[in-house]
Amino acid sequence: MSRVFSGIQPSGELHIGNYLGAVKNWVELQDSHECFICIVDYHAITQAYEVGTLQRRTLEMAMGLLAAGIDPGKCVLFVQSHVVEHTELAWVFTTVTPIGELERMTQFKDKSRRQESVLAGLLNYPVLQAADVLLYKADLVPVGEDQVQHVELMREVARKWNAKYHAGYFPEPQADIGKAKRIQGLDGRGKMSKSLGNTIGILDEPDQIWERIRPAKTDPARVRRTDPGTPEICNMYALHQHFSSPPVVQEVAEKCRTAGWGCIECKRVLADNIAEAFAPMRQRAKELAEAPERVGQILAEGAEKARVVARETMAGVRAHMGLLPVALREPAER
Numbered sequence: 001m002s003r004v005f006s007g008i009q010p011s012g013e014l015h016i017g018n019y020l021g022a023v024k025n026w027v028e029l030q031d032s033h034e035c036f037i038c039i040v041d042y043h044a045i046t047q048a049y050e051v052g053t054l055q056r057r058t059l060e061m062a063m064g065l066l067a068a069g070i071d072p073g074k075c076v077l078f079v080q081s082h083v084v085e086h087t088e089l090a091w092v093f094t095t096v097t098p099i100g101e102l103e104r105m106t107q108f109k110d111k112s113r114r115q116e117s118v119l120a121g122l123l124n125y126p127v128l129q130a131a132d133v134l135l136y137k138a139d140l141v142p143v144g145e146d147q148v149q150h151v152e153l154m155r156e157v158a159r160k161w162n163a164k165y166h167a168g169y170f171p172e173p174q175a176d177i178g179k180a181k182r183i184q185g186l187d188g189r190g191k192m193s194k195s196l197g198n199t200i201g202i203l204d205e206p207d208q209i210w211e212r213i214r215p216a217k218t219d220p221a222r223v224r225r226t227d228p229g230t231p232e233i234c235n236m237y238a239l240h241q242h243f244s245s246p247p248v249v250q251e252v253a254e255k256c257r258t259a260g261w262g263c264i265e266c267k268r269v270l271a272d273n274i275a276e277a278f279a280p281m282r283q284r285a286k287e288l289a290e291a292p293e294r295v296g297q298i299l300a301e302g303a304e305k306a307r308v309v310a311r312e313t314m315a316g317v318r319a320h321m322g323l324l325p326v327a328l329r330e331p332a333e334r
């Protein structure tokens with residue numbers, strides 16, 4: 001069975017962009033693959049964040065993932081900082097990764113423009129990602145297209161370490177972008193993202209979903225109700241394709257092109273269908289909220305399982321790199 005590693009930042013709210021772009025695929029993969037699903041809190045601290053809310057956001061993300069169908073009986077769900085080997089291997093990998101490779105990462109270039117003084121953590125973000133995946137010797141990394149460059153870097157890091165210390169120790173993971181879907185934000189300005197405030201949470205109540213969808217951007221040509229529109233350029237139509245039945249999608253397209261209905265009516269149908277699709281997840285989340293200690297316990301058990309693999313990988317790394325094992329040091333210390 002091939003092994004999958006995937007990470008998600010502890011943004012608190014799991015939104016439909018995360019769900020359709022990643023989590024739905026993970027839920028399917030856990031039936032056929034050995035999956036490690038990690039809430040990557042050490043990645044989250046590479047940018048400005050609220051210290052006082054990080055714990056809550058981490059737990060809420062775990063709760064969202066469990067509600068969405070991540071099953072700790074089928075996969076390993078854990079928090080990155082609970083398994084110290086992630087940062088240990090990241091340090092090792094910094095010794096085989098050329099700075100030039102990190103500086104040319106598109107995401108680094110974008111994010112570093114937004115930091116007043118560029119921090120080493122941001123530059124080394126893809127090195128930590130390489131450690132995340134290679135610590136478990138994962139073969140497959142489900143990612144969006146914006147992360148493909150980072151998977152290429154992981155492969156290069158694996159090649160460089162293997163060439164220097166032990167041929168074939170780390171596999172070269174493959175990016176799996178087949179099912180990853182890029183979901184546009186409700187403001188139509190780019191990717192759906194919590195930081196941009198353009199999301200719909202999968203655990204939002206029906207009235208919250210409606211409140212978020214009602215002002216969402218549509219085809220600007222539809223100024224008056226009688227103006228025909230082009231559904232293909234409207235994000236509401238794209239969302240209908242995920243949440244409405246094929247006959248409804250067809251109806252949306254026809255009524256949009258012929259001005260057979262207004263955008264508000266179109267959005268109302270969409271909001272109702274999204275609310276219905278996530279009803280079972282809202283129910284699961286309510287059950288989890290009643291037993292929050294259960295979520296902490298699941299994460300602790302996940303970290304324990306992850307550590308077993310991580311420790312074995314690091315033992316091999318240290319041995320192949322010629323680092324002194326603890327057991328050999330003890331007699332000299334007595």
Ligand code: SF4
Pocket residue numbers: 218219222229230231234235236237252255256257261262263264266267
């Ligand atoms: S009718 Fe629907 S698909 Fe057409 S522009 Fe309005 S919201 Fe978008």
